[in-house]
Amino acid sequence: MYTQIVNQAKIEGCGKGTQGWFDLREVNVSYDHPFHIRLEHALNIDFVNEAQGPGARVAVELTPEAARELAKTILATLERAESDGWLPETAEHTHVHGAVEHAHAH
């Protein structure tokens, strides 16, 4: 809480914590005191599910350089997936996905 630089976003996904997999609902991204990495301040990412209590948390603590690299890598991966037609938002994929579901139904 020293810098108080923190942002929260609502997310959907799953994370593996100390008790196994759980549903993720929020991600907290801060640039503040970390718990473990040998830095005074770090880019901290906590994937959490607030409704399940403080223990529903998957944590990473990154150097600023590593965090930028992670952000770039995530975006680059999504751009490639989108351009190759793998993302569900694309019309083509929705069509294929629908067809597969239809096939399973029969």
Next chain:
Amino acid sequence: MYQTNMYEGLLSETVIIRGANGDSINAYFARPLGPGPYPGMVLIHHAPGWDEWYREATRKFAHHGFLTISPNLYYRDGHGTPEDVAAKVRAAGGVPDEQMVGDVEGSLRYLRALPYASGKVGCFGTCSGGRQTTIAASRLNFDAAIDCWGGRVVMSQQELNPKQPVAPIDMTRDLKCPLLGLFGNDDQAPTPAQVNQHEEELKKNGKTYEFHRYDGAGHGFFYYDRPAYRQEQAVDGWKKVFDFLERYLS
């Protein structure tokens, strides 16, 4: 001073106290075994939480002859490992200053009511707890206060928010007890310039204080489990803490 042929014993345990708004919260309490009377200390934990270092510090003060209590300022935020709870509070931007004052006041009341208390009580905090110590010492009747590298004592208008509506430096006129400050000159929060600004305000208001600034140290130089630990400065800092308390709580 402890001699090797002296009997020594401590009791340390979790207790429940009444904090802000009459809420029940837990606290870690340690005391020397003996009839007293003993002075007391309230320890305000740091941003990384109500953690093992604070339990150890609580026992350390008790070992030095103080009834010592460290309230869990994050009690209302749920339970889990100290780190998971502190991460939740970090995401929420910390706890409100007003709530902290209520929890510290409850701790003070708990100590003063003990049958083996001398009645004199000090306050100690590091990091966010150092900042909160300066607030508590301005709002409550402590006999001594120790701020270790508390940042955000000096706050810009933009930094004020509903949880931290008043900059601690602006409470200096209300400071009710002598203040000891320990700081590292390589710290980013507080910066040496902010420490100087705080000192000027203490002088201006005629307060009793002593500030010690350490070269070669940054933020959190007492924390032996962090890379910020500085052995020489930490040993000297602890000595200054107990010398100060000897003068004002005896």
